[in-house]
Amino acid sequence: MAILDEIYDTTVKGAYKEIEPLILQALDQNIEINDIINNSLSKAMIYVGDKFSTGELYMPDMLLSAKTMKAAMEILKPHMKKENHITEKGxxxxxxxxxxxxxxxxxxxxxxxxxxxxxxxxxxxxxxxxxxxxxxxxxxxxxxxxxxxxxxxxxxxxxxxxxxxxxxxxxxxxxxxxxxxxxxxxxxxxxxxxxxxxxxxxxxxxxxxxxxxxx
Ligand code: B12
Known part of the structure; x- marks a missing residue:
């Protein structure tokens, strides 16, 4: 399975303990961070929200997915920050x-x-x-x-x-x-x-x- 699909599935399942190696693998494959966020993590959250609306998933499911996305973001964050911002723009x-x-x-x-x-x-x-x-x-x-x-x-x-x-x-x-x-x-x-x-x-x-x- 392609890595973005694996990240998507893992986030939908809320398997937060399994997300780290997958995110590292995606980074290793030089997949754009925006791609990881938009095409797997955020997409999974939208899916979970929709399933919550229809009563197919429940609050604890949303919480676990949120925990998974947060864990993923913690790993991605240091890669997103540009270095050496000498002056703040605002x-x-x-x-x-x-x-x-x-x-x-x-x-x-x-x-x-x-x-x-x-x-x-x-x-x-x-x-x-x-x-x-x-x-x-x-x-x-x-x-x-x-x-x-x-x-x-x-x-x-x-x-x-x-x-x-x-x-x-x-x-x-x-x-x-x-x-x-x-x-x-x-x-x-x-x-x-x-x-x-x-x-x-x-x-x-x-x-x-x-x-x-x-x-
Ligand atoms: C995760 C989640 C939760 C988690 C939140 C955990 C957390 N720490 O954030 C938990 C489980 C706690 C939760 C609780 C509830 N939730 Co909720 N939740 C979600 C879910 C599945 C994902 C949200 C998310 O994180 N998306 C991923 C992020 C990256 O996307 P985003 O937030 O949209 O942000 C992006 C843009 O919008 C934008 N953006 C965001 N902020 C800003 C600010 C500025 C200035 C700008 C420019 C841009 C910008 O940039 C972001 C990145 O690209 C959504 C489903 C959905 N479709 O949104 C439901 C959803 C938002 N929840 C919903 C509901 C109903 C609830 C509850 C009321 C459920 C309940 N019965 O108790 C409670 C409310 C608690 C409360 N008082 O807030 C509904 C809201 C319906 C509505 N339109 O009002 C949704 C849409 C699910 C659904 N389809 O029914 N939820």
Whole structure:
């Protein structure tokens, strides 16, 4: 079986103890990291999510698959970071929105953004409105990014933006949003400047926005 298929199957099964040699084997074969992520790991997570929707897989299955993807990412991460970033291109504050505990996608965005030489402040999961506001005051970021995987808690986005606006900080930052159910239309609806469907596009869009800001 081709190695990407093996990684896919192992992630679907949630066999997290078996993932390391497979990822190392894929790296040995010089398979692009983006390929490993997009064509096996993320694809497996989408499959598991779909099977969860139809009741064919359960919460523990999703958790095991998530654990497998996380283990794989830990091995891939050091290979993704570019070396020698002498100057940081800009700062991003990122967090998963209030009520939402998903963080695999967010963490992937962080890794990719760091790989592009950006400084990232990670607020973690289930981030309440004041925490974003405090982080903006403390770190003076260029970009504030929301990650959201649940349709329900994405409903908290307007409240997140309002808290930032009420603190007089809305004009100081570029807002970004992403996560499986998020679309460009969703971002536009709330006046969010930046949206990207995946982590590598996100990192590129961050850099583009920072370059445009500097003029
Ligand atoms: C793994 C998983 C879990 C794990 C999370 C573990 C973790 N530490 O993250 C666990 C088991 C805990 C979990 C729990 C739940 N989950 Co869940 N989960 C998933 C699953 C299978 C995969 C998500 C994932 O990691 N994908 C892989 C990553 C790489 O992709 P991604 O997150 O989309 O991120 C990419 C892009 O979206 C983008 N991106 C992400 N963030 C950002 C941010 C910015 C700024 C930008 C620009 C881009 C960007 O870049 C990323 C990389 O390319 C999805 C299925 C799916 N199709 O998404 C369901 C899914 C998201 N879960 C779902 C549900 C319903 C739940 C629960 C409510 C289940 C329950 N009954 O309790 C709980 C909610 C708990 C909570 N309060 O958050 C539903 C959501 C439905 C909906 N639309 O609202 C889904 C879609 C499954 C389904 N089809 O029903 N889940």
């Amino acid at each position: 700062t991003i504050v990122i967090g998963t929105v209030k009520g939402d505990l998903h963080d695999i996608g967010k963490n992937l965005v962080i890794t990719m953004a760091e790989g592009q030489g950006l400084k990232v402040i990670d607020l973690g999961i289930d981030v309440d409105y004041p925490k974003f506001v405090e982080a903006i005051k403390e770190n003076n970021p260029d970009i504030v990014a929301f990650s959201g995987l649940l349709t329900t808690t994405l409903g908290n986005i307007p409240a997140h933006i309002k808290a930032i606006a009420d603190a007089g900080l809305r004009d100081k930052v570029i807002l970004a949003v992403g996560g499986a159910p998020v679309t460009r239309e969703f971002a536009d609806r709330y006046g969010i400047e930046l949206y990207a469907p995946d982590a590598s596009t996100a990192a590129k869009e961050f850099v583009k926005a920072l370059e445009a800001k500097k003029g």
